[in-house]
Amino acid sequence: GAGVSQTPSNKVTEKGKYVELRCDPISGHTALYWYRQSLGQGPEFLIYFQGTGAADDSGLPNDRFFAVRPEGSVSTLKIQRTERGDSAVYLCASSQNPNNEQYFGPGTRLTVT
Amino acid sequence: GEDVEQSLFLSVREGDSSVINCTYTDSSSTYLYWYKQEPGAGLQLLTYIFSNMDMKQDQRLTVLLNKKDKHLSLRIADTQTGDSAIYFCAERRDSWGKLQFGAGTQVVVTP
Numbered sequence: 001g002a003g004v005s006q007t008p009s010n011k012v013t014e015k016g017k018y019v020e021l022r023c024d025p026i027s028g029h030t031a032l033y034w035y036r037q038s039l040g041q042g043p044e045f046l047i048y049f050q051g052t053g054a055a056d057d058s059g060l061p062n063d064r065f066f067a068v069r070p071e072g073s074v075s076t077l078k079i080q081r082t083e084r085g086d087s088a089v090y091l092c093a094s095s096q097n098p099n100n101e102q103y104f105g106p107g108t109r110l111t112v113t
Numbered sequence: 114g115e116d117v118e119q120s121l122f123l124s125v126r127e128g129d130s131s132v133i134n135c136t137y138t139d140s141s142s143t144y145l146y147w148y149k150q151e152p153g154a155g156l157q158l159l160t161y162i163f164s165n166m167d168m169k170q171d172q173r174l175t176v177l178l179n180k181k182d183k184h185l186s187l188r189i190a191d192t193q194t195g196d197s198a199i200y201f202c203a204e205r206r207d208s209w210g211k212l213q214f215g216a217g218t219q220v221v222v223t224p
Contacts, residue, residue, distance in 0.1 A: 091155065093156075099208075
């Protein structure tokens with residue numbers, strides 16, 4: 001079956017621009033997570049959705065970052081007024097429920113110039 | 114910064130065993146995980162262990178957990194060149210499933 005997919009795979013944007021990153025979880029998975037991985041580091045948690053609601057957004061670095069999951073499936077991570085420090089690989093993961101293992105997508109590499 | 118600590122690099126000869134070590138900080142962690150990341154690829158779940166277990170074996174992989182010392186290790190038997198990758202340990206701290214990762218150990222397998 002299909003795994004977690006993320007689009008685009010690469011995104012280059014100019015400082016100050018707005019970007020949207022998309023995650024398509026495994027069908028039927030109710031839990032969805034966003035992580036950010038900077039070069040040479042492990043992934044850092046950003047936000048967790050259970051169904052349509054953000055159950056834990058404690059990892060979002062500031063109010064320029066926002067994520068939605070309106071129908072409980074696809075999620076979009078939105079970054080306003082991008083900064084060079086936002087450059088990283090953004091990873092999405094889903095699980096059947098919060099107690100099950102998380103399956104990761106290939107990530108979106110964001111480069112802010 | 115990460116509270117989960119791993120050594121950064123490990124070099125091993127093909128056919129030998131590899132042991133990757135990890136220390137974590139939260140004694141209430143319920144599950145501990147090992148993920149593998151190959152260049153340009155996403156994270157692949159290798160194995161995990163529940164916190165009330167001491168050991169888990171899965172084919173070439175053996176996970177040991179010392180809860181008293183908050184120490185986790187992954188042993189790969191008969192290491193192959195395809196095992197060259199970055200290995201991350203992660204702890205799950207809450208019921209939401211949020212994972213706290215280490216910085217990763219790069220394993221290089223030489224012929």
